[in-house]
Amino acid sequence: MDFWENKRVWIIGASSGIGEGLVRCLIKKNAWVVVSARRKDRLEQLRNESPSAQLTLLPMDVEDHGSIGEKTKDAWSHFGGLDVVFLNAGIAVRDRSIETSLDLEKKLFDINFWGLVAVAKALLSLKSPDSLLHLAVTSSLSGKYGVPKLAAYAASKHALHGYFDSLRAETSSNLRIHLVIPGFVRTDIAVTGWKGDGTANGKMQNAL
Structure with missing residues (x-):
């Protein structure tokens, strides 16, 4: 049996890019998937593409740290x-x-680091010691190396490595932590990201 068949999966950041691709892939593999992101309209587009009881929408903004505990309980339950x-x-x-x-x-x-840490803490408060849980943390090559014009982004990814490597060392084998380090992927993160003044960047990042 495929690993993903009947697995209960929560994808945070599911409205575009890697997260959106994961949704499509895991539905095909018969996983049961909760999808979360700020953009409810993009989540609804995914559901329209895959109208199935396997897919559940849970809009969530990870920058709103005060709402994360209840959202995590909703996804878990x-x-x-x-x-x-x-x-x-x-x-x-x-x-x-x-x-x-x-x-x-x-x-x-607040988004890239503290939001994900808040979700992890909420999950650990719900998880029983003997249940198995996998956390897949999306990092980046810039989580390993400094990159020009991406200092804050690279710093947030470095911070994820330090935090989740430490969490792995603190906890039992029933919590499996995977730091995912993709190379260049053609997604909208650079397009929807910001310039230094807070306005939209609006263009795709080149690999070179």
């Missing part, structure tokens, strides 16, 4: 628990550090 959670939400700032405001960098960390 929908299928009576979760087997795999994809911590995939994120935003990018593409600009020189000197041109990027500190407030914008803090906002990025």
